[in-house]
Amino acid sequence: MKYATEFRDPAAAKTLLARIAHVADTLGASREAPIPIMEICGGHTHSIFRYGLDKLVHEGIEFVHGPGCPVCVLPRARVDEAIQLATRPEVIFTTFGDAMRVPGASQSLLQAKAAGADVRMVYSPLDALELARRNPEREVVFFGIGFETTTPSTALAIQQAAREGLTNFSVFCNHITVPEPLKAILDDPFMNLAGFIGPGHVSMVIGTHPYDFIARDYHKPVVVAGFEPLDILQSVLMLLTQIAEQRAGVENQYARVVPENGNPVSIAAMADVYEKRPSFEWRGLGEIDSSGLRIRPAYRAFDAEEKFGIGYAGIRAEIADPEGCACGQVMIGHLKPTQCPHFGKGCTPETPLGALMVSSEGACAAYWQYGGARAAAE
Structure with missing residues (x-):
């Protein structure tokens, strides 16, 4: 290969x-x-x-x-706001699969779906766009989540929705950028x-x-x-x-894939659709200046926060992690997953307390799956 x-x-x-x-x-x-x-x-x-x-x-x-x-650093309050959107009767809430099991204060999107919310897993924001075309009587909301890797595809979907004049498609934008938290860690x-x-x-x-x-x-x-x-x-x-x-x-080292100046089409789409938020909350790091993206006023019709009055456009609540959960400390390198008191006990892939055990890219999931950490926990 x-x-x-x-x-x-x-x-x-x-x-x-x-x-x-x-x-x-x-x-x-x-x-x-x-x-x-x-x-x-x-x-x-x-x-x-x-x-x-x-x-x-x-x-x-x-x-x-x-x-x-990006799933791991999403604060629990934003998960709860996603669930709040998903439980609205007029909404079809769409999301990538790895965000469905991340726990909020009391439940996850997967649990909300089991309770009757119309939550659907998609592989691309373009899938959500197609749902909006097929369901003009419903509001289709895409859970925009991820670093700069997934941000361009969401931007392109918003641009396409604007060109088509779709009025029932919006994005709950939680896209974040990498350089700013690195500065916070270095400081x-x-x-x-x-x-x-x-x-x-x-x-x-x-x-x-x-x-x-x-x-x-x-x-x-x-x-x-x-x-x-x-x-x-x-x-x-x-x-x-x-x-x-x-x-x-x-x-x-990755020159076979990574160009020095990046992908100009993706960069242009992001610059057109998004602007920096003054600050954005990161799980484990708190509020970090200019680390989140929001949808520009020109595309406000596709901003779920503005359309439904939630998130930074509405009343925000800060929700702490479960007592003893060390996800925040693990994410910034202060602790190893096995040093969390819940690891392998109250927190397992079957019953995750923290996002690091839920996400396919979480450090706790890696420790559990590889390297014998499960035996060490037991």
Whole structure:
């Protein structure tokens, strides 16, 4: 399989692991004094555990799991607002599948569906647009969620709805951007990071330059990486090489997919449809300036917050996580999933308390599925 099997080659992996070990030894890395590297994307977290990279790399390399799962960082109040919309009798509420099981204060969208709400899983906002065409007597709301990876497709759907003059389609916009929470993490005086593995899918859209501030202002190296085991190992080696050479820059390991300046069509669509919110709440991080996107006034007719008077356009309520739930601390790298008192006990994939166990990209789900964390919890 081109661009897959060649990035899973055992011989090449052994060579990279040996080179990583050599540089790590040169830097004096050890289990007691590790080099902490944050992988921003939840997809990288799962790849690390799926292929056992955390056990294969030099013992002085510590992977720190970042906030790179948009479902996981969605605050519970926004889930409740989605459920509020979904339970309106005139609404067909559409969403990606991974958001259906995320718990709000009292239930999830899946539970609301079981109770009678018209909640439908879609694979694209264009599916929601088609539902609006077929059901002109109903209000079709799409749960716009995700980082810059999924943001362009929602923007294109809104542009298409505007061209067609559809009046029964709107988006509950919860799209968020990656650079701003990274700044918040770097500004945390208790955070100790040596460098970042940059998100591949997000960077495919926005390019590599949005991370320049990390190297320029915080003197931390960034390597945008792919998701195969050799991608991640090579990115670790590239980060260690920068550290050893006492430099900090933004490098692109995933050049076969990620263009330096991103995707111009996607960037143009986002600029046309969205503007920055003054602030947006992140689960585990709180309010972060300019980290969320909202629909511009020119497309206000397609903004579910404006149409139904909810969210930032209405009365907002902050809802805390369940007592003892450590999702917030895990998402910003302060704790490992197994350090949460609920992990493997009150919180499992069958009975999740936190979004990190629900989402397919959540760190807790990765720990549970791979690496024997389930046995450790038991």
